[in-house]
Amino acid sequence: MFRLFNRSACEIGIDLGSANTLIYRNGQGIVLAEPSVVALECRGDRLIAAGEEASQLIGRSPTNMVLSRPLREGVIADFESAAVMLKHFVRKAMGTSSSVSRMVVGIPSGVTEVERRAVIETATHAGARSVHLIDEPLAAAIGAGLPVTAPVGGMIVDIGGGTTEVAVLCHQGCVASQSVRVAGDAMNECITQYLRKHYDLIVGEHTAEQLKIDLGSAAGSGGDRSIEVCGQDLLSSLPRIHVVHESEVRECIREPIRTIVDAVRRTLELTPPQLVADIYRRGIVLCGGGALLRGLDELLAAETGICVHIAESPLACVALGTGQVLENPQKWSRVLSAQALAV
Numbered sequence: 001m002f003r004l005f006n007r008s009a010c011e012i013g014i015d016l017g018s019a020n021t022l023i024y025r026n027g028q029g030i031v032l033a034e035p036s037v038v039a040l041e042c043r044g045d046r047l048i049a050a051g052e053e054a055s056q057l058i059g060r061s062p063t064n065m066v067l068s069r070p071l072r073e074g075v076i077a078d079f080e081s082a083a084v085m086l087k088h089f090v091r092k093a094m095g096t097s098s099s100v101s102r103m104v105v106g107i108p109s110g111v112t113e114v115e116r117r118a119v120i121e122t123a124t125h126a127g128a129r130s131v132h133l134i135d136e137p138l139a140a141a142i143g144a145g146l147p148v149t150a151p152v153g154g155m156i157v158d159i160g161g162g163t164t165e166v167a168v169l170c171h172q173g174c175v176a177s178q179s180v181r182v183a184g185d186a187m188n189e190c191i192t193q194y195l196r197k198h199y200d201l202i203v204g205e206h207t208a209e210q211l212k213i214d215l216g217s218a219a220g221s222g223g224d225r226s227i228e229v230c231g232q233d234l235l236s237s238l239p240r241i242h243v244v245h246e247s248e249v250r251e252c253i254r255e256p257i258r259t260i261v262d263a264v265r266r267t268l269e270l271t272p273p274q275l276v277a278d279i280y281r282r283g284i285v286l287c288g289g290g291a292l293l294r295g296l297d298e299l300l301a302a303e304t305g306i307c308v309h310i311a312e313s314p315l316a317c318v319a320l321g322t323g324q325v326l327e328n329p330q331k332w333s334r335v336l337s338a339q340a341l342a343v
C-alpha cells in the first residue's frame, strides 16, 4: 500500500504571482502557466473559471459572477478566492497523481508572518501534505542560473506584477535586499490614470496592459510609434477611439520605473564592497515579466554603471528555481531547512 501511495504522489513547485501562477512538476518541468484570476459564483464560492479563461472576463463579468485577482502586491489579498484558484491549478498540474507530497512555494521577501501563514494555509487547502516556502529572489536567482551556492555575489532584480524584488545573493543566502510593492500593475494603473486625466477616456485593464506591452519603454528609441485604443468617454459614456503615442506611455510610467531604479541603487548601497565588485564583474540579472519592458536593461545599466542581462526565460525563473530545489533537495537543503514548515 505504501509503495502504491508513493508512486502516485507528486511534488510541485509554485510561483504564486500577482499576475501569473506557474507550476513546476518534479521530473516534468513547468506544466502550468496561467493568469492569477478566478471567477466565482456570486452566491457560494463555486468555481466558474480560472486562469486564462477567467482573465478574458476581466471588465466583462456578468452580475452573477465575482471576478477576482486574489493576489495583490505579491501577497494573498482574498484568501477564499486564492484557495479555490490554487486548488484548481494544483489539480490540473497533478494529472493522474493522487496527492501532492511536497510543495515548494515562492513568496516575496518582505512579507509579514500573517501573509506567510496565508500562503501555507492556501497551499494546504490545495492538497499539499508538506509546504516549504522559499524567498522569491532566491528562487528566481536559482532559476535564472546565478551561481548562488558559490562564495561570490550576484544581483537579481525580479519585476513582477505587484512587487519588485532586488537581492544580492551569496553562498545560498541573501546579503542585501529591497522589496517594493511597485511593478507592472502600478505601470498599468499610471497609464489608466493618465488617459482619464488628460483625455477624459476610461480604458479597461487589458487595454492599459496592452499599451504598456506594445508601446511601453524606459528610454527613448528615436521614433514615436502610436496605436489606436478604444475606451469610454468619461462624460458621455460613449465609446471613443484615441491615438496613444510611445512618448506618452514612457512619460506616464516614469515614476514606477524611478522607484524600481532607486530600489536597485539602495540595495547596492547596502552591499559590502567585495560583493559590489563581484556584481560589477558578473552584471545584474533582470527577470519577471517587467524585465521585458523595452529599454529597462539599458536604463538600469546607465544608472548603475553595471552591465544588465535579461534572464533566458524571465517569466519562468521563480517556478524553475522552485523546481530545481525540488529536484535536488540535498544541494538546497540549507535553503529548505531554513524555510520548511511541515503541515
Ligand SMILES: Nc1ncnc2c1ncn2[C@@H]1O[C@H](COP(=O)(O)OP(=O)(O)OP(=O)(O)O)[C@@H](O)[C@H]1O
Binding pocket: 015, 016, 017, 018, 019, 020, 021, 073, 074, 075, 159, 160, 161, 162, 163, 164, 183, 184, 185, 209, 212, 213, 216, 287, 288, 289, 290, 291, 292, 293, 294, 314, 315
Ligand atoms: N513585454 C512586456 N513588457 C512589459 N511588461 C510586461 C511584458 N510582458 C509581461 N509584462 C508584465 O509583467 C508582469 C507579470 O510578470 P510576472 O508574471 O513575473 O509577475 P508575477 O510573478 O505574477 O507578479 P509578482 O512577482 O508581483 O507576484 C505584468 O505586469 C505584465 O504586464
